[in-house]
Amino acid sequence: MPIRPSQTPEDAAARWAEVRAQVGSRVRTLRTAAGLTQEALALESGLSRNQLIELEHGRRGLLFERLPDLAAVLDCEVADFFRDG
Amino acid sequence: MPIRPSQTPEDAAARWAEVRAQVGSRVRTLRTAAGLTQEALALESGLSRNQLIELEHGRRGLLFERLPDLAAVLDCEVADFFRDG
Numbered sequence: 408m409p410i411r412p413s414q415t416p417e418d419a420a421a422r423w424a425e426v427r428a429q430v431g432s433r434v435r436t437l438r439t440a441a442g443l444t445q446e447a448l449a450l451e452s453g454l455s456r457n458q459l460i461e462l463e464h465g466r467r468g469l470l471f472e473r474l475p476d477l478a479a480v481l482d483c484e485v486a487d488f489f490r491d492g
Numbered sequence: 493m494p495i496r497p498s499q500t501p502e503d504a505a506a507r508w509a510e511v512r513a514q515v516g517s518r519v520r521t522l523r524t525a526a527g528l529t530q531e532a533l534a535l536e537s538g539l540s541r542n543q544l545i546e547l548e549h550g551r552r553g554l555l556f557e558r559l560p561d562l563a564a565v566l567d568c569e570v571a572d573f574f575r576d577g
Contacts, residue, residue, distance in 0.1 A: 419538055423557035430556060453504055468555035471515060472508035475574070486571030489560070 428465035430488045435463045437481045437488075451480040513550035515573045520548045522566045522573075536565040 438448050449459040453476055454469075461467035474485045481487075523533050534544040538561055539554075546552035559570045566572075 419561075422561070423555070426557040426560055468557045470508070470553035471556045471559060471573075472511040472553045474556060475511055476504075476507070484571070485574040486569070488556075489570040 423468070424465065427462075427468050431463045431465040433488050433491070434459075434477065434481075437483055438463075441481055443480075448477070448480060452476045508553070509550065512547075512553050516548045516550040518573050518576070519544075519562065519566075522568055523548075526566055528565075533562070533565060537561045 438445070441448075443451075445459050445463070446456055448454075449456040452459075452473075454462070454473070458467070458469070462469055474488060478485045478487070523530070526533075528536075530544050530548070531541055533539075534541040537544075537558075539547070539558070543552065543554070547554055559573060563570045563572070
């Protein structure tokens with residue numbers, strides 16, 4: 408049964424922050440598992456180092472069309488950013 | 493072997509446009525399969541109708557943190573937006 412995400416601004420903002428935190432944490436886990444520094448992953452994927460730091464800390468999102476670039480360098484699937492291990 | 497996405501602005505822009513086109517097409521396929529109009533999916537997921545139209549036509553991306561809202565209404569996984577059928 409499809410569910411309707413709550414539309415109050417506070418709920419939506421909290422939900423998005425939670426998604427950013429989860430994705431950021433998974434990117435960091437995948438990066439360290441691949442033995443890459445933040446500088447190396449940023450350089451290889453076309454992000455600035457600051458963008459990657461903000462992404463990993465869940466402070467800033469990214470347009471979805473840029474996720475495959477990260478996945479390509481991390482040799483994983485975009486889906487891996489949205490599910491645990 | 494991880495691959496390094498080409499960093500020329502033209503290649504990156506073309507790659508992102510291709511990702512937007514693929515994701516947009518999959519969202520439309522999932523939406524119609526769920527029997528939802530654009531208005532209904534936009535309303536339920538917290539997007540404006542125009543954002544959804546632009547997304548489905550691959551003309552505009554979306555911050556990744558908003559993808560789970562779409563997936564929840566379409567009763568699918570975010571991963572389904574990044575892989576075929």
